[in-house]
Amino acid sequence: MGNVNVNxxxxxxSxxxxxxxxxxxxxFHPYYKVDVSEIQLPQYLTTSPEATIINYYSVLMEAAIFPEGKVGGCGTVGMATLPYPxxxxxxxxxxxKKVNYNEFVHSFNNIAHINLIKLQRIYSHSNSLKNWRYFIELETIEGSAKDVTYFAYYYGYITVLKETDGYKINNIVLHGEDFLCAAYHGWDHNAESVIExxxxxxxKLVKTRYPTIQSGYVKNIVFTGTDGFVYLFIFFELxxxxxxxVAQYRQNLNGSWTPIKLIPEKCVEDSISPSKKLK
Incomplete structure (x- = not known):
């Protein structure tokens, strides 16, 4: 790993x-003892896709709910369950309609604090012009059966749609982060290794890969393809x-970039079964 400080x-x-x-x-004062069905959000919370996401996690920042057998803190933690409705x-x-209120609350079991630490819009091949897709990373504090609490990290994607009363969240997909995998196993946690x-x-697409351009947690990798096109792949470091x-682009003859979706696993399939073509 060269000069990388592995530890x-x-x-x-983070x-x-x-x-x-x-x-x-x-x-939160106006919302004490107010039923979930009676709540109306102030419009200023959802004036843009980013405002919606930031304010959503601002509301949830000090929400806390512990399942049986898990504890944390030394009394009431934060705003307890008040933020969930x-x-x-x-x-x-x-x-x-897909996630009822009880399921929504249950999804936060054992989480007692949430920090939104990364937020980036993603422009990809699958994006619709009517929705906004964002990459996020969350830092949480979680309870345990021991006399300690833990930091845990999650990354994922949020899709936001425009509704009559503002921008609303239409989907959230989160994945937990394992801190004992990447350093010890494999190569596919490293952007440059993935490209190669x-x-x-x-x-068989990479002819010349250029030095990675990294700004903070964003990695841009550009390479000239064996087909003569120039490609840009974007990675986020967790x-x-x-x-x-998180995104792939191919450069057009006029210098602009078009989102694409290459599936490398299909290349392996094609090498086994020549009749199959990469889509």
Missing amino acids: QKYFRP HLPALNYQVSSTF IAYHFLTESYQ AKYGNWC TNGTDIE
Whole structure:
């Protein structure tokens, strides 16, 4: 790994500041003892896709719920369960039909604090012009059966839609981060190795790969393809040191970039069965 400090890269918590600090404790005062069906969000919370996500996690920042056998703190933690009914109204009507309120609350079991530490819009091949898709990373504090609490990290994607009363969350997909995997096993946690192995060795597409351009946790990798086109792949580096591929682009003759979706696993299938073509 060259000059990389392995311990610092793979086994340390995040140094990034939290983005979700937009809500104070006084915000919650009007919502005490108000049923979830009676809550209406102030319009200023959902004026843009990013505002919706940041304010959603600002509301949830100090929400806390512990399942049986898990504990944390030394009394009431944060705002306890008060934020959940409010946060539920950040979801679109269609998303609420898929996830009822009880299921929504249950999804936060054993989480007692949430910090939104990464937020980036993603422009990809699958994006619709009518929705906004974002990459997020969360830092949480969770309870345990021991006399300690733990930091845990999750990354994932949020889709936001425009509704009549503002921008609402239409889907959330989260994945937990393992801090004991990337440093010890395999190569596919490293962006440069992914490009060389999957798109070079598997797909025979990489002719010349240029030096990685990294800004913070964003990695841009450009290469000239064996087909003559120039490609740009974007990866985000997680707190646990893993690089996650989030977007692919091919440069047009006029210099603009078009989102694409190459599936390297299909290259392997094609090498086994020549009748199959990469889509």
